[in-house]
Amino acid sequence: MTLSPPPVTLSAEDDALLDLVQRQSLRFFDEGGHPVSGLARDRSFIDRDPANDLVCAGGSGFGAMAFVVAVERGWIARGAAVERLSAMVETLGRAACHHGMLPHFLDGRTGDTIPFSPQDNGGDVVETALALQGFLCARAYFNGEDAKERALAEAITALYAAAEWDFYTQGREVLYWHWSPTSGWALNHEIRGWNECLIAYVLAAGSPTHPIKPAVYHQGFAAGRDFRNGRVFEGIELPLGPEGGGPLFFTQYSFCGLDPRGLADRYADYWEQNRRHTLINYRYCQRNPLGHKGYGAACWGLTASDDPDGYAAHAPTNDTGVISPTAALSAFPYAPNEAMAALRHFSGPLRDQLWGRFGFVDAFCPSRDWTAETFLAIDQGPVVAMIENFRSGLLWRLFMAIPEVRAGLQALDFRLPPSPAART
Template identity: 30%
Template sequence: MAKGHNMTFTPPVSSLSRRALMMATAAATGLTLTGCQLPKTKTTASTKGWDDTLADLHKRTFQWFWDVTPPKTGLTPDNWPNPDFCSVAAVGFALNACCIGAHSGYVTRAQAAERTLTTLRTFWNGPQGPERAGVMGYKGFFYHFLNMGTGLRHDTVELSSIDTALFITGALTAAAFFDGDNDAEKEIRKLGVALYERVDWTFLERDNGLISMGYHPEPGLNGHDATGRIIRSWDRYNEGMMVYHLAMASKTHPIKATAWDTWAATIGVTWADNFGEPHLGFAPLFGHQYSHVWYDYRGIADAYMRGKNIDYFINSQRATVAQRNYAIKNPGGFKDYSGDVWGLTACRGPAYTKGKVDGREVQFFEYSARGPQTGDKEANDDGTIAPTAGISSVAFSPEICLPLIHTLREKYGSDLYGEYGFYDAFNPSFPKDLPSRVGHQTPKAGWVAYEYLAIDQGPILSMLENHRSGLIWDLFNRSPVTGPMVRRGFQLAGFQSTGPAGDWLKAKP
């Protein structure tokens, strides 16, 4: 899920991860657009706007996690209807979903607790070790993908720092939510914390003070050091912030307290107008969303952001508004781009092929990281819009994300909206005479990927809930179970309260 420094793209691979994609995609930096109206950035939403459309999407997206996750293991598949392997990150989002489902009355608290406990037991009891096969993880980390039947390492995927982090934040959220005195909820709290404390973050700590993206037990692989760790570290601005928060806050295996400053020293290169107000750029919106699903950055800032007089929440607001500005400008001339139809991120795409759009030749992609074109470095924009991109920013910028949600429902109807909410992606510009092995042409939306990806569904549900009630933010940042850990990580990184919304950070860890 990390980005690279050169704008190069690879042919489609069936199980290509966001990390692999972003190692080949640079963060967006570039031009200022004129003539685009920017809603005034603010630290909290001015209106909720919750209605039947949002409620239906919320319920359907929850139901996806509940229905596709095997109740006997909790191994949520990477995508549906093709559950080839479990995604460890998906399980983190599924644990959030259990909390949201119980909170919303979609399932009983007992049902949600049973599913959660089964999941945590699966991951706690799964074999850990240095072996190349027959294990679920090593040093407390988990492999990126797991076999749906056995829960063991899928193929030769990497031991993943970011996917482990996404799982751990979900496990800790569950530990915060299930605060009852019965045996099941007590065990959920015990396992959620134990899984976090078992992770040896120092195992992936590199000599440069940053955290490696992962590890392979197979020796001599390109892009790896002599220990098997991936050379690429979590640097620059992206979703990797949460890895540092967890690793620095750990009581059992913390990394150096200087890690955040080391990371922060790498992020300034992406600070630019980026099609809107100045902010740290990252082309696909998921990089502005994943850490924010759990960590509440409103009214708190580290030294870098205090120097810019904003916080990371406002940075994500600005990135969201900038994507809408980009769609209004529409430099690529793609169909349907507008102020109410927009959103680029990592998602499915129609095909790895070239085709004509209004007489221009366009390179199309299958699964790929997508973002605005910036200057002479062209980010990957082939006209493919992902509903998750804009919807998952609803907690940042409801004034532009709510109209997007309603327009997608009303304009495209059942072409884009199915049993479990919005399909992963669509492309009205993809020529109808070109073949696609991962989607179908529709009357209204053009090409549509008729599938659901867990790491796209997860932010939709969690950020809708954060917009509606702040549930995940409140549980993760302010509960007695997880609050001290979160505050410790923030305070070690030099975060300070910059307004009333961040006063909770002033408490001792």
Template identity: 35%
Template sequence: MLNTLQFHLEQMVHERGFLFHFADIVTGKRIWDCEMSSIDTAIFLCGALTCKAYFAGDTGPERQIRELATKLYERVDWPWMLNGGSTFSMGYKPESGFLKARWSTYCELMMLYLLAIGSTTHPIEPTYWQNFARPYINYAGFRYLSDLAPLFTHQYSHAWFDFRNQRDRYVNYFQNSVAATRAHKAFCLAQANQYSDDYWGVTASDSIAGYTAWGGPPMLGRIDGSVVPSAAAGSLPFLPQECLRTLMAMRERYEQNAWGRYGFVDAFHPTSDWYDTDIIGIDQGISLLMAENLRTEFVWKTFMSNPEPQAAMKLAGFHT
């Protein structure tokens, strides 16, 4: 962990603290002409702050870990990524400037805004928390805040920020994700002869045709009967019994082809005899984080012991 944080601070190319979406793990340089990503920087910082809180001892390496994590967080110039707007840009390219796309509608963006509000060096005003749209979806008797986006958008911020017993002026976001997961399961079961209580869950992943941001409701992409294990695994704290049931059933039935060194494959379609060969870290990551939160609440407790997320949620208007 010490080497990882040191590499990100000293070698990983950045602009005002924001990291490239994809980078070479040896050189730290940009690859694939990608953008400096605001949301992926936020995901990384949530992990760094978790390490900062966990390594609380007095040994030299533990002190270094805390110092490195602090420097990585404190160097981020959050107002710069607003680019003069009322919401965050999704990223920045050195050749062309800020991306036109913005984090302007409810999704996985909560961690981004809260980290920025809680910054002790380059904060944004708490009023920015009110600036992203919060549309509702109604499906199968469930009503919840959501953009037209896959299920992972209801999971990622919840891996670190503990929203369970708090709400802001709008909603309890944990219960919102419970409703979103229930609606997604109902959506899967409504696809004729494709899914069951023991086999459901579709979110952004690989597919037979390549990577796709599919799911629902409403229908996103061409749902073909493939299953994405991280859809249920990433929602384990929201629907423990239902998610555990399908994950255990899928492993029991498809273990020979769908389970490997790192757990489930990213996606699979048994009737087509297709089992993904790629390992996608972000999908494995949300599965592990949420499994541990269900088991012990470890990630929530550790991350939330940092003063910055606590202060940010208070400033954003969260209360019990």
């Protein structure tokens, strides 16, 4: 059974609404970025910026993608974006890297590592992969003969070349998430699937300097306990992933750049995987077996976000009554009609509750009369990127044409979609 989305015709009003949401969410990275480096803050608030210098690596990669979209749509001047991205990359280039990997958090002024936890105070493979995904898209877009664009491209290439992916295998057939200069491999967190981490394996396999062997993907990521599924949820068979599919960011983070249309390997067709996962999440919220207030066909989307008790990876198996607007809005490529219904609801009856200076707030929980006062980089960024991939396929075309990306996919035995240059 193929669950392809039906054709979608957007009205002029719909198109204007998508413009508005993308532009407002972009402001998180543009106006809300760190005042010195321009890197993305981890989170900001409805009425103020954080009073610290903490920025995040992965979120800054999503920000880089947002700036590409902004230039393409005429919202930011090309030269201004190049200046901003150059400042971001310059800070990352002198940051305290750890065998070439960026930390999860760093100081936006100095580039020093800010520990995520006492033992997570060094390299973070997944954050680095998400950062590189975005900056490599920027390298592909800003490819002119202008000296500043050439310098930006060279600096991004140097960031990628520095990453020692092979070191992060410990000589074994799996990538490890963290390494600490004080605690070494103490966290010992293996990156196994199915989850949001596919991008790390693709970039690791395609590295021109420190590539991993294909067995690291097949015996590591693809050998995870929750990798293969094949069971039926909400009337839909799910090829990969945990019970109920997991949070929706599994279908979004790696696929801001990776184009799932026609992308397949021996384990799954990734368009089908992501489409099915999205519809399971949607149907679960529509069915609302726990009877949470507010859920329905126009109010859905479970993913990682802030919630009344802190932060959680919301999913059908971890449903606390929290809806995260990013979940539905970043699902536009997979379920456009369902996503548009949610967008109309969020921007119509719920606008006064949810809309703010950087777009929609991170989450809300009608059952507990709670609305987040925060915006998160890893949630605002995919809204801009995935809506753009739905509208034009821009970031997918850019990323899938990158030679190192294609080399990585080929090394891992993926069947590639047609050349991006031939895609619409």
